[in-house]
Amino acid sequence: MMKKMNVESFNLDHTKVAAPFVRLAGTKVGKNGDEILKYDIRFKQPNKEHMEMPGLHSLEHLMAENIRNHTDQVVDLSPMGCQTGFYLSVINHDNFEEILDILEKTLQDVLQATEVPACNEVQCGWAASHSLEGAKEIAAEMLAKKDEWRQIYKEEA
Numbered sequence: 001m002m003k004k005m006n007v008e009s010f011n012l013d014h015t016k017v018a019a020p021f022v023r024l025a026g027t028k029v030g031k032n033g034d035e036i037l038k039y040d041i042r043f044k045q046p047n048k049e050h051m052e053m054p055g056l057h058s059l060e061h062l063m064a065e066n067i068r069n070h071t072d073q074v075v076d077l078s079p080m081g082c083q084t085g086f087y088l089s090v091i092n093h094d095n096f097e098e099i100l101d102i103l104e105k106t107l108q109d110v111l112q113a114t115e116v117p118a119c120n121e122v123q124c125g126w127a128a129s130h131s132l133e134g135a136k137e138i139a140a141e142m143l144a145k146k147d148e149w150r151q152i153y154k155e156e157a
């Protein structure tokens with residue numbers, strides 16, 4: 001038995017999951033009843049694959065900017081340090097199917113993009129590390145596996 005950790009994802013057995021998937025990783029309710037929901041959007045199979053940094057970075061810029069055209073309930077969208085996925089936090093949005101729909105629309109936006117937003121030294125902390133083509137490859141692969149997003153764990157043999 002592993003010790004129970006403070007961070008929800010540290011209690012997730014990463015050898016049992018089947019990426020890509022979208023998983024509710026946690027909720028917090030504020031004192032006024034507002035609810036923050038955090039989703040684990042896993043693009044790559046943990047410890048088998050990862051996103052290369054320039055493509056991941058451009059995907060972050062593109063998704064962070066475009067997802068807010070589809071909902072005003074985004075709190076944050078940030079990449080995981082292991083380079084296998086992103087966390088999406090939303091406020092008062094517990095409709096999982098709608099989250100999947102928003103994600104799909106946002107990834108379609110990435111495929112249509114002609115440039116990476118805020119890809120310059122004024123608006124970004126490492127403006128030289130970007131790849132629009134890399135971001136599009138990641139988005140296209142994720143969209144091609146859309147039917148798998150609801151399945152988090154591997155089928156038992």
Ligand SMILES: [Zn+2]
Pocket residue numbers: 057061123124125126127
């Ligand atoms: Zn940046």
